[in-house]
Amino acid sequence: MKASDVATLDGVETVQPDYENRDILAGYASDLLSDVMAHAPEGCLLITIQAHGNTVSVASLAGAAGVMICNRRPIPDDMIAAARAERLPLFRTARNQFEMSCLLGGLLSARE
Amino acid sequence: MKADWHVHSCLSPCASLDMSPDRIAREAAARGLDMVALTDHNSARNAPAFAACCRRHGVLPLFGLEAVTSEECHVLALFDNLAAAAEMDAWVSAALPPVPLDAERFGDQPVVDEHGVILEQIEILLLSATGRSLEETGRRTRELGGLFIPSHIDRPSFSIESQIGFLPPGPYDALEVSPAHAGAYRTRYPDHPVIVSSDAHVPEAIGSAFFDLAADGPAVSELRAALRQRRLRIHT
Numbered sequence: 001m002k003a004s005d006v007a008t009l010d011g012v013e014t015v016q017p018d019y020e021n022r023d024i025l026a027g028y029a030s031d032l033l034s035d036v037m038a039h040a041p042e043g044c045l046l047i048t049i050q051a052h053g054n055t056v057s058v059a060s061l062a063g064a065a066g067v068m069i070c071n072r073r074p075i076p077d078d079m080i081a082a083a084r085a086e087r088l089p090l091f092r093t094a095r096n097q098f099e100m101s102c103l104l105g106g107l108l109s110a111r112e
Numbered sequence: 113m114k115a116d117w118h119v120h121s122c123l124s125p126c127a128s129l130d131m132s133p134d135r136i137a138r139e140a141a142a143r144g145l146d147m148v149a150l151t152d153h154n155s156a157r158n159a160p161a162f163a164a165c166c167r168r169h170g171v172l173p174l175f176g177l178e179a180v181t182s183e184e185c186h187v188l189a190l191f192d193n194l195a196a197a198a199e200m201d202a203w204v205s206a207a208l209p210p211v212p213l214d215a216e217r218f219g220d221q222p223v224v225d226e227h228g229v230i231l232e233q234i235e236i237l238l239l240s241a242t243g244r245s246l247e248e249t250g251r252r253t254r255e256l257g258g259l260f261i262p263s264h265i266d267r268p269s270f271s272i273e274s275q276i277g278f279l280p281p282g283p284y285d286a287l288e289v290s291p292a293h294a295g296a297y298r299t300r301y302p303d304h305p306v307i308v309s310s311d312a313h314v315p316e317a318i319g320s321a322f323f324d325l326a327a328d329g330p331a332v333s334e335l336r337a338a339l340r341q342r343r344l345r346i347h348t
């Protein structure tokens with residue numbers, strides 16, 4: 001599935017639409033950036049509540065294909081600007097990290 | 113004395129390269145600050161230059177760093193002497209993950225001398241979380257004779273409240289909060305002195321928030337006593 005397929009999911013809001021439409025190869029749910037940096041797999045959708053600019057830097061370094069902010073946390077402008085500069089898709093949902101992970105996991109395994 | 117205890121130099125990748133130790137001391141003196149703490153992320157390597165510059169401009173220095181704990185909480189460790197700051201620096205750097213600096217994305221990390229001449233570029237990303245927990249970092253800071261102050265605890269990222277959700281018991285000399293929340297946090301945490309600081313990353317921000325501490329000198333023991341006795345007033 002592509003990043004643009006995530007954008008069409010029910011209850012998912014695209015916060016930063018100017019992105020490179022990469023394949024979503026996996027999901028990674030974490031709220032500790034040091035853990036994301038060390039373990040997030042290339043091409044993952046990062047599922048997190050850490051809504052700030054550093055999350056974008058770390059996601060890009062880790063090679064993530066997109067970032068999903070959970071619990072409809074407010075997203076500051078500097079985070080949106082950072083994502084635009086990296087051409088990284090930034091999404092938001094009212095789901096929590098578990099619910100979002102289940103949804104993404106179902107979609108990824110259905111396509112295998 | 114008017115004190116701003118949270119200022120980043122050019123060594124912090126996210127800070128402006130205009131933040132040389134000399135510029136910080138000069139701006140602080142021009143703004144009437146009596147005391148400034150240098151607090152780069154996970155490093156005190158610009159402290160020696162800062163000492164010389166503060167002497168030159170007549171400002172009292174504190175030497176320290178803003179450590180990033182394993183929980184990703186930012187905490188200030190502040191010392192009244194260079195030797196203790198250097199020991200803290202060594203303890204923190206030994207626990208930094210070996211993530212190379214991506215200067216394009218994060219910025220440069222130059223160690224400079226008192227004239228702003230670059231001595232060295234730190235090649236490991238200083239923004240990473242160390243392997244040291246909040247509890248260990250507090251204990252080590254106090255062992256080395258420093259003041260231990262959690263940073264911007266009201267912020268939605270990299271703060272005790274964002275990462276842990278409550279204030280665990282600890283050897284806190286004060287709590288740093290954003291100026292707008294100082295009143296509310298004094299009520300929320302009556303057992304701890306509450307301070308504000310600029311967290312300046314650019315020269316214009318130095319002293320944009322500070323507090324007035326009625327202390328008899330710059331020794332940590334005296335500063336701690338003044339905080340404990342709430343001989344402080346906040347300015348925003």
Ligand SMILES: [Zn+2]
Pocket residue numbers: 178186263264270
């Ligand atoms: Zn901080």
Ligand SMILES: [Zn+2]
Pocket residue numbers: 118120178263311
């Ligand atoms: Zn800071």
